[in-house]
């Protein structure tokens with residue numbers, strides 16, 4: 001059975017929780033607290049030397065890090081990884097966009113604000129994060145005017161990757177009210193059978209981290 005190391009506040013973790021659940025997988029859930037540096041203990045660093053969640057234990061002792069790599073691993077052979085070559089390339093395109101243009105701005109602003117770690121230095125960086133975050137949202141809005149999902153006609157892991165932090169962008173101080181197409185896409189994803197919200201905590205077993 002898969003075991004997911006995660007922190008409930010993480011949108012990156014949520015992407016994986018969501019796909020595992022959409023696919024109907026049972027999994028062990030290990031909730032860590034990143035505010036208490038629980039991903040930086042010697043024990044956890046043996047599992048992921050990069051000291052970050054989400055981390056999926058695929059088989060005992062086989063650990064896979066990076067949310068989008070985990071999504072790819074889980075999606076292969078399922079409807080969430082498109083069958084056509086061109087659509088698969090589009091999915092990769094949007095997952096790279098998510099990591100480089102979206103996540104560092106929208107997710108980081110949300111993390112600083114919701115975890116209350118907004119130092120004066122970070123406060124000074126927020127306008128730049130906002131500008132780049134809104135630029136990413138503009139690109140998404142434009143794309144979603146042309147198609148219902150980011151890669152092909154069906155929801156794929158590219159949508160899950162981008163949904164993770166977009167649907168809670170308001171918590172990072174982003175106003176989504178002028179993005180009707182993004183809001184319609186958010187509603188479509190939330191209507192997927194077996195969908196779970198970011199606040200849903202999978203059942204945990206008492207596993208030593």
Ligand SMILES: N[C@@H](CCC(=O)N[C@@H](CS)C(=O)NCC(=O)O)C(=O)O
Pocket residue numbers: 007010011012013034037039040051052053054065066067068099
């Ligand atoms: N690119 C990585 C980012 C992972 C990441 O930054 N995880 C954060 C939580 S969202 C974390 O573990 N932070 C704790 C730390 O850095 O100590 C992914 O997509 O999984």
